[in-house]
Amino acid sequence: MCCKVMLLGDSGVGKTCFLIQFKDGAFLSGTFIATVGIDFRNKVVTVDGVRVKLQIWDTAGQERFRSVTHAYYRDAQALLLLYDITNKSSFDNIRAWLTEIHEYAQRDVVIMLLGNKADVSSERVIRSEDGETLAREYGVPFMETSAKTGMNVELAFLAIAKELKYRALWQPGGPHFQIRDFVESQKKQPSCCSFL
Numbered sequence: 001m002c003c004k005v006m007l008l009g010d011s012g013v014g015k016t017c018f019l020i021q022f023k024d025g026a027f028l029s030g031t032f033i034a035t036v037g038i039d040f041r042n043k044v045v046t047v048d049g050v051r052v053k054l055q056i057w058d059t060a061g062q063e064r065f066r067s068v069t070h071a072y073y074r075d076a077q078a079l080l081l082l083y084d085i086t087n088k089s090s091f092d093n094i095r096a097w098l099t100e101i102h103e104y105a106q107r108d109v110v111i112m113l114l115g116n117k118a119d120v121s122s123e124r125v126i127r128s129e130d131g132e133t134l135a136r137e138y139g140v141p142f143m144e145t146s147a148k149t150g151m152n153v154e155l156a157f158l159a160i161a162k163e164l165k166y167r168a169l170w171q172p173g174g175p176h177f178q179i180r181d182f183v184e185s186q187k188k189q190p191s192c193c194s195f196l
């Protein structure tokens with residue numbers, strides 16, 4: 001089966017690095033090159049013996065590209081919505097992103113909220129609890145991640161793949177799968193917590 005997943009969030013939160021970490025297991029530090037428009041990569045994951053091909057769309061966070069990316073929301077089965085734990089405005093804008101998602105995406109799209117750059121604990125301005133509270137308000141799963149160390153990167157895509165496989169192949173009487181419970185049971189916390 002094949003699933004379309006989109007990465008969304010403000011410019012600079014780490015969407016491209018997140019995708020490269022998942023696809024190639026690498027982190028490109030140094031200069032930040034903003035994505036122009038939209039780009040995609042494929043990766044196959046195996047969940048419970050089923051091959052799921054994820055077609056992952058990396059969008060530009062900059063405002064001027066929004067009209068381009070809106071056109072792609074409709075086809076996405078899952079959305080990973082990122083903010084940067086060291087950047088307050090990227091967190092404050094999550095509500096606006098969710099409003100856009102509700103306007104342009106499919107009604108039953110799977111959404112996951114991710115607080116990225118969890119490795120930079122010295123510059124943290126958003127507490128993990130704040131991410132959790134916001135995610136609970138919208139009924140979506142939440143994790144802190146690091147595209148640099150790889151923390152929870154694979155898990156985010158695996159949880160999405162499991163949920164989409166479950167939805168596509170579930171039969172009456174079959175086992176139930178709850179993405180939020182799965183994420184809660186599997187996620188790793190940043191090893192070094194800030195004092196905030």
Ligand SMILES: Nc1nc2c(ncn2[C@@H]2O[C@H](COP(=O)(O)OP(=O)(O)OP(=O)(O)O)[C@@H](O)[C@H]2O)c(=O)[nH]1
Pocket residue numbers: 009010011012013014015016017018028029030031032033034035036059060061062116117118119120145146147148149
């Ligand atoms: N420390 C740390 N830096 C990160 C992490 N993820 C991304 N970065 C850095 O943040 C900057 C922006 O990363 P990108 O992946 O290009 O951001 P983006 O969200 O794709 O930005 P747009 O393409 O403009 O939407 C780069 O300098 C990265 O090196 C992370 O998890 N930890």
